[in-house]
Amino acid sequence: MAEERDSVNKPNRKVFIGFLGAGPYTVCNYYFDSVEDREMHVRHVQEAIVRHECKGWTENDRILIFLTEAAKANNWEDGKFDDRDKDDNTKPPIVPGKDKWGLHHQLVKAARGIGNDEDESAAIDKKIFPESIITPVSLDCEGFSETEIWKIFSCINDNINNNDEIYFDFTSGFRSLPMLGMVLLTYLKNTKNVTIGQIYYGAFEKMGTVGMVKNIPIDERNAPVLRLKSFSDIMDFSNAANVFSKYGNSLLLCDMIDRIWVKRSNDSSEFALEMKKMMKPLSTNLERITRMLQTCRGLEIVNGDNVKNIRICIKNIIENDTEKNGPRRALDPILEMIESKFAEFSDSKKLKNGIVAAKWCFDNGMTQQCITIMQEMIVSICMDAIGMDYTCKEDREMIGSTLQWIGGKKNFEATEKHKKTRNDLEQVFSSERMKAVGCAYSSLSEVRNDVNHAGFKLEKSQRTSGRFKVGKEAFKDLSDSFGKNLPLFEELSEFVKEEDDGILKKLNEELSLKAPRISENDKEEILDAWKTIRAKTDFLSMRLQQLQLGNGIMTRPAGLIENECLQYLNVVKDLLK
Template identity: 30%
Template structure:
């Protein structure tokens, strides 16, 4: 694992200018943007680290070696140092490695060869920096695709993407040729394009959350981007803290659904905090991120602090994201929770295992038409039997009992003792959807009544 700077060298006879990262970091009268970038980024790198310059045959001839360009009139070689010499004069510890005979990318075979050449020079776990200034035609896009590919297959980290905007000089002096502009006025900024890489990451992470209900990618990118800033600001940067809160609460939200934490889903008070923090972050972040954050906020908008209906919303979430086992469990437990809330009206009873068992037993025994004198109900609950049953009708009792069989099927991995054939995955999902609609509809109607 090492640090690696990747850069493409073009064939233009580049003119000297003053490249700068900001007002404090400026490199005066240099021809090659790579010299300015490498001087800054790689100055403290070790001999284990590498600068890799991709060269077509022409780029190697005219810009890598010295005196590669000719005078337009006399055709005599111009005495100008090539990039190889300029980098050697920096006297850095880092290895300088040219990649020779790179194709120009004039057809699909050559494009694939360029892709392969990029991939093969990067090692497992490398930290990669990339200068795209002189990448030809579609090479910047190709290189970025290659780097994202490498993030998966070789676990690299993209640490910087740079572009030297020489054209800014010509925009400031539209009526002049470059050689007519005094050297002190030839000032070209070097842009760090990492925010666009981060936008790409945010887009993918948001897509994972919206399409798969998974907040892990969002948590990962915020940890990578935000943790260093939190450390630097010692927790005082409010925007950074809000982003950190958002990612942690989103992870908590999806985890409580994935692990069927029904009480946490219903009685958590973090929903409003999460929505508020997303709004705060959206107002302060890059404009392109706002629609992504709005999409996240829209997904969690129906959930409310301390609301039993969160149980049903979580079941719908499970249906949407194929969390069938969790959905079946949450549907049954939400029914029990609703009945306890309606009958006892005491929040502290919701987590009482004896009361929850009593409610479940009453529905099960009534569904089986077991004679009342055979009901084995604890004495303390016998007075409550009729009151609980008044909250239900025969259909909902039947639905709950069917759901119990489905829950046993999935919780016992299809190894049933009743002689029933195990249900297929498709049937399990369809049954969850069917009974969710029936049960939710029943309680919605009785609540409205």
């Protein structure tokens, strides 16, 4: 097992993981970013990677080389050339009494800062990492069956600590290693919170077959070391997208966007800077709308600005990014998925956004938020329909109690205000529809109170009767109730006449021109008066339309209602003179 670490006193480890095979290795020169940046005369790619990438590592870090007994004898320890190594007889002996150097010997030289072709005595205060971190890890199988692959999986897992930073090379070893490695890294990220520093592959085969390579002069045998961390990022990205798709939580997706595009400090290319500029607003607005739904921010949900901003961000990314380099190639389907996830939302101010949000929460398993948002939106829609300000706390409470009364709440003493409000609602929506809305509202109230008070406020008879269920049964009950009432709630939202921001803007401009000396307080008062007049006019107009269609009960002559509409409109005209 990996040694226990004091997470308070020690920093997270950097851990290199490499595999050593038992077959022959051919000398070549491994390069990284360019041929000029190469490690010369290297038999094992692990040596090249360690020399190039592990400078400055400390006693806390580890270089783990996994090997079988055959690999240890053939390639870890120093030995003699055999027929398979004959082309390398041109290399001078490096180890006294031996012809072929082992990987362990070369890693020790690397730790001491000795060049591959330098003599042992060349090291003078040139250490690049401690020799003690070089750690061979024995494998007692070769991975030729599923059982053996699982043993290798367990062996690697046992040598990794929580929060390690992994540098993984899968050049050598088993044919199944690339698949095993990617699965293992994903597993470790989820179970031990490891991060991926880099993934390497030494592309020896770029030079041709081993036979072809042996006919190339050693100084011309140049093979690239590929950095493949971006493919691990794509696996994380797809996992984050899946979480968002299934559960509506974008926080992991935002984290991946920030990690891949926004917080990349080592890439200052024009493409990277442009992507950062476009991706940051997308991440910000996705996080904001997730937090908004999680915490039931009704006014922000209704406003629609976040959805609008997300659509603008996606449009900018698609239209302005034509290169689609690296992870960007995998982004388009995820952008489409984000768009479809918010397709039913309006990007302008609409109360119907609240009904959409409640359904969205329900579809994504956010039960408590679904109940809360839906109940509050019923109140808001009813208030808006009869010309009341749905942001007024006292009026919201009065509407809520009126709905409970309409829904059949017992022992309710209705005031004149309750009665008038009920009459106004029934004029707009009809008494039959309001009865259904009131019942649905009351039902939601019971469930909401039960959930928000964690079941502690239930009467003893309710707790023992089995009426209020838990787990899957409770969710099924809510699902059935929500599914049954959703068409009613959606129908209710169709009665809403949304506020015309354009008219308000025009009014503000008119007030500034016609009365330049008017105080800001007076201007706000006039604007508030306009909103009230607008709401009442909409209510009367809607009521007239309902009556003309034969809905509801005729309580006043249609002519009288028309005259009231004209009266309010004349007030507006006088206001602007």
